[in-house]
Amino acid sequence: MTDPHRPLYHFTPAKNWMNDPIPFFWDGVHHIFFQHNPEAPGWGNMHWGHAVSRDLVHWEELPIALVPTPGGPDREGVWTGSVVEHDKTFYAFYTGQPGQVQCLATSRDLIHWEKHPGNPIIARRPDGYGDCFRDPQVWREQDAWFMVIGSEQPDHKGGAALLYRSENLNEWQYQHPLLLGDVRQTDFEFECPDFFPLGGKSVFLSSQNNTWWQTGTYDSGRFTPEHIAPADGDKFYAAKTLHDRRGRRLLFGWLREGRSDDEMRTAGWAGVLSLPRQLTLQRDGTLGFAPPSELNALRGRHQHFEALTVADGLHVLDGVQGDVLEVLVQFEPTDTAGIGLSVRCAPDGADGVELLYDPRTQRFGNVPLALDRRDGLALHVYIDRSVIESFANGRACQARRTYPTRPDCLHIALCARGGTVRVKSVDVWEMKPLCPA
Ligand code: DQQ
Numbered sequence: 001m002t003d004p005h006r007p008l009y010h011f012t013p014a015k016n017w018m019n020d021p022i023p024f025f026w027d028g029v030h031h032i033f034f035q036h037n038p039e040a041p042g043w044g045n046m047h048w049g050h051a052v053s054r055d056l057v058h059w060e061e062l063p064i065a066l067v068p069t070p071g072g073p074d075r076e077g078v079w080t081g082s083v084v085e086h087d088k089t090f091y092a093f094y095t096g097q098p099g100q101v102q103c104l105a106t107s108r109d110l111i112h113w114e115k116h117p118g119n120p121i122i123a124r125r126p127d128g129y130g131d132c133f134r135d136p137q138v139w140r141e142q143d144a145w146f147m148v149i150g151s152e153q154p155d156h157k158g159g160a161a162l163l164y165r166s167e168n169l170n171e172w173q174y175q176h177p178l179l180l181g182d183v184r185q186t187d188f189e190f191e192c193p194d195f196f197p198l199g200g201k202s203v204f205l206s207s208q209n210n211t212w213w214q215t216g217t218y219d220s221g222r223f224t225p226e227h228i229a230p231a232d233g234d235k236f237y238a239a240k241t242l243h244d245r246r247g248r249r250l251l252f253g254w255l256r257e258g259r260s261d262d263e264m265r266t267a268g269w270a271g272v273l274s275l276p277r278q279l280t281l282q283r284d285g286t287l288g289f290a291p292p293s294e295l296n297a298l299r300g301r302h303q304h305f306e307a308l309t310v311a312d313g314l315h316v317l318d319g320v321q322g323d324v325l326e327v328l329v330q331f332e333p334t335d336t337a338g339i340g341l342s343v344r345c346a347p348d349g350a351d352g353v354e355l356l357y358d359p360r361t362q363r364f365g366n367v368p369l370a371l372d373r374r375d376g377l378a379l380h381v382y383i384d385r386s387v388i389e390s391f392a393n394g395r396a397c398q399a400r401r402t403y404p405t406r407p408d409c410l411h412i413a414l415c416a417r418g419g420t421v422r423v424k425s426v427d428v429w430e431m432k433p434l435c436p437a
Helices: 261-267 293-298
Strands: 016-026 029-037 047-053 060-066 077-086 089-097 101-107 133-141 144-152 159-166 173-180 191-198 201-208 210-219 222-230 236-243 249-255 277-281 287-290 299-310 313-316 324-331 338-345 353-358 378-384 387-392 396-401 411-417 421-431
Touching: 016 077, 016 249, 029 060, 029 077, 029 249, 060 089, 077 191, 089 133, 133 191, 144 191, 159 201, 191 210, 191 236, 191 277, 201 222, 201 236, 201 277, 210 236, 249 396, 293 299, 299 313, 299 411, 313 338, 324 338, 324 411, 338 378, 338 387, 353 378, 353 387, 353 396, 353 411, 411 421
Parallel strands: 016 236, 077 133, 173 222
Antiparallel strands: 016 029, 029 047, 047 060, 077 089, 089 101, 133 144, 144 159, 159 173, 191 201, 201 210, 210 222, 236 249, 249 277, 277 287, 299 421, 313 411, 324 378, 324 421, 338 353, 338 411, 378 387, 387 396
């Protein structure tokens, strides 16, 4: 039976479970390895699935890349990590279970992988940190390799990003923390760390409840944050980046489901790869997020509206219908309490998912967004059945999941809360499905 909630232009494996993406770019191809349970649509039995794309739009699922080795240090799971290339060999670093030990596998083609005979390559965590010790991220710096492992300080004080160094990618020496977090800012542990340069600064990503970003300065193996915020709400998780041929830093996250275990079991699939988000360092030092232009290839039939006025409440867009759409709305600047869209709503505007910006609290959903008084809200929304991904002014994102039971939840309404709002323009495109319905 077809599932009306399964997305049509987002990647999900053919069946069963996915979580954490592990992005890697090589030779014109975007690779996404991902946490995959090939036997059930629920978390557990972690393997590395693999999908590739040449255009960031069409994804092909390849054979499973990494499987737990019976009797090996990853016998209970091949958890998240990262991939690098050196001298025509690819190195996949990951956390093996049980015990959260760090392991290595190598490959000449990114398809066939061999586990390192000396696994685990890091068997013990440094003293003084808590249970979390996982998700190794590796990069090259001048004459050495560096790895950061996600960990936690004792007593839930905050995350710890533990820095290792290696000359040969096999033997690693612990250095010191790259960064110690504060539970009040970035939660109690750093899952899925990712660390990279961007626009003259450095960026550190970590996950716990949300994915968090921190921009700041890096010097002698230590990162000093200057700006910190959540990257999105709690439906966008374990997000990590790749650096592609065009010099872009692209962020991919796992879009969590909002269904029960039973519903996922019945559906036979769970977990979605987010659309890529192109990261930029903004003039004020914060992080910017934009959908890459390749996504425009999905655009089909177009509708355009201009100069609309929305009195306090909802204004359903006439003649717009669908659950596989892209919507771009340009609002005039306003002080009204809430402006935005209700998507996948019923013909009368009820039961939709509201994507609201509040100019008084300067928040877009969960995420801070300080718009200048002269700037109107520019809201860019991708609707793909149960998946809603939105970008506000290229600076804040909000991913949501929705599983409407009413078949007529196919409409879009402009929203104004506590006042009248003027809308410069609305563009709506039907998106071409990539997957069979
Ligand atoms: N998921 C992985 C862990 C990681 C967590 C296991 C984040 O390695 O910390 O599937 O979702």
